[in-house]
Amino acid sequence: MKSQDDIIKKTLRKEMQRIDDDLFTDEIIKRHLSQKVPVAPRPFLNFVSMIVGLSFTLLSLGLILLVKTNNRILKSIDFSEQHGYILFLLSFFFLIYKWLDDLTLKHTLTNLQKNVTARCKDESD
Amino acid sequence: MNSNTITKAISGDSEALSFLINEYKDIAYNIALGIVKNREDAKDITQESFLKVLENIKGFRNESKFTTWLYKIVYNQSIQFIQKAKSTNFSDIDSVSTNNFFCENSTGEDKYLELYQTIDQLENDERNIIMLFYLAEKSIKDINSITGLSNSNIKVILHRARKRLYEKLNNGL
Numbered sequence: 001m002k003s004q005d006d007i008i009k010k011t012l013r014k015e016m017q018r019i020d021d022d023l024f025t026d027e028i029i030k031r032h033l034s035q036k037v038p039v040a041p042r043p044f045l046n047f048v049s050m051i052v053g054l055s056f057t058l059l060s061l062g063l064i065l066l067v068k069t070n071n072r073i074l075k076s077i078d079f080s081e082q083h084g085y086i087l088f089l090l091s092f093f094f095l096i097y098k099w100l101d102d103l104t105l106k107h108t109l110t111n112l113q114k115n116v117t118a119r120c121k122d123e124s125d
Numbered sequence: 126m127n128s129n130t131i132t133k134a135i136s137g138d139s140e141a142l143s144f145l146i147n148e149y150k151d152i153a154y155n156i157a158l159g160i161v162k163n164r165e166d167a168k169d170i171t172q173e174s175f176l177k178v179l180e181n182i183k184g185f186r187n188e189s190k191f192t193t194w195l196y197k198i199v200y201n202q203s204i205q206f207i208q209k210a211k212s213t214n215f216s217d218i219d220s221v222s223t224n225n226f227f228c229e230n231s232t233g234e235d236k237y238l239e240l241y242q243t244i245d246q247l248e249n250d251e252r253n254i255i256m257l258f259y260l261a262e263k264s265i266k267d268i269n270s271i272t273g274l275s276n277s278n279i280k281v282i283l284h285r286a287r288k289r290l291y292e293k294l295n296n297g298l
Contacts, residue, residue, distance in 0.1 A: 004294050005259070011237040012244070012260040017158055018151045019168060025146045028172055029139055032179040 049098035056091030060084050131191055135182050146175055149192060152261050153199045159256050160203035160249070161210075170206055174199045189270065196261055197271045200253075243293045251286035254279060 064084035067074055133141035150171060157174075158167035177198050185194065244255055257263045257271060268279050 004291055007237065007240070007294060008244075008255070008290055009259045009262075011240045012256070014237065015241040016151060016155045016260060017164075019154050019171070021168070024150060024168075024172070025143050028146055028175045028179070029142055032142070032176055033139075035180070 046098060046102055049102075050095070053091055053095035053098060056094070057088060060088035060091055063087065131182075131185065134179075135185065142179060145178075145191075149195055150175070152192075153195060155260060156196055156199050156253070156256055157203045159252050160200070161206055166206060167203075170202045171199065174202050177202075190267070192261065193263065193267045193270055196257065196263070200271050240290065240293055243290060247286050247289065250274075250282055251289075254282050255286050255290075258283060 061084075063074065063079065064081055067079065067081045067084055130141050130144055134145055153174060154167055154171045157170040158164065161167050161170060174195065178195055185191065244252060247255065253272070254268060257268045263271065265276050265279050265283075268274070269276050272279070274282075
């Protein structure tokens with residue numbers, strides 16, 4: 001039985017069909033390396049930054065309105081309309097800054113991905 | 126093949142990846158060929174299977190042998206191809222299934238050609254299991270993992286196929 005099994009094994013090894021395409025392996029490697037690594041889509045603006053920025057913007061607008069209605073509490077702490085505008089501008093600039101920051105990061109990641117893909121292609125060639 | 130090659134392949138080493146493909150492409154191709162019975166389709170399936178393996182190689186944890194994993198993908202891809210082809214009726218798969226397919230390119234000088242023709246004429250499931258058992262050198266347990274057939278079923282099919290091959294060997298080779 002053992003020798004018969006060996007004969008079957010040898011026969012299959014000897015007679016098996018072979019892939020005679022020399023480029024078969026290279027083609028697979030090339031296709032594998034050129035497959036793009038999917039980058040998770042990033043939100044337009046970081047959620048926490050957006051909440052903080054918008055909250056302060058709304059708060060400053062609310063304070064400006066309260067000052068305009070001669071609110072006693074705000075008057076007692078010397079909070080003027082100008083303070084409200086300053087707070088409004090600060091929170092507005094914070095939102096702009098965070099938006100630009102996220103945008104730059106997105107571009108950096110895209111460029112990095114392009115560089116890596118190009119390098120992989122060069123190596124496989 | 127040692128685990129070092131797998132580790133290198135996981136890290137994206139092109140040489141290790143090439144080695145893995147070159148080492149197992151022919152056996153993978155023969156497994157696919159035994160099921161789909163068309164050289165071009167078998168080649169495409171082998172290529173797609175390797176791509177799938179390379180895509181997921183980072184998740185490979187040596188829980189099973191690399192080859193068992195690879196052949197399972199090849200086997201499943203081939204079965205899926207057959208099912209798809211049958212549902213769309215575009216292929217002549219049934220008409221070529223009983224041809225002496227593997228022996229087309231043989232020179233005829235080999236003294237074991239007759240045995241190979243007998244293997245070629247086996248039932249599909251018998252030939253697949255013979256291929257996995259003798260050519261890919263897989264155990265019953267591994268064949269179970271690759272094909273999804275039960276161990277007892279594999280043993281019965283293997284016994285039946287072996288009986289025919291042994292008879293052929295005893296009767297004249």
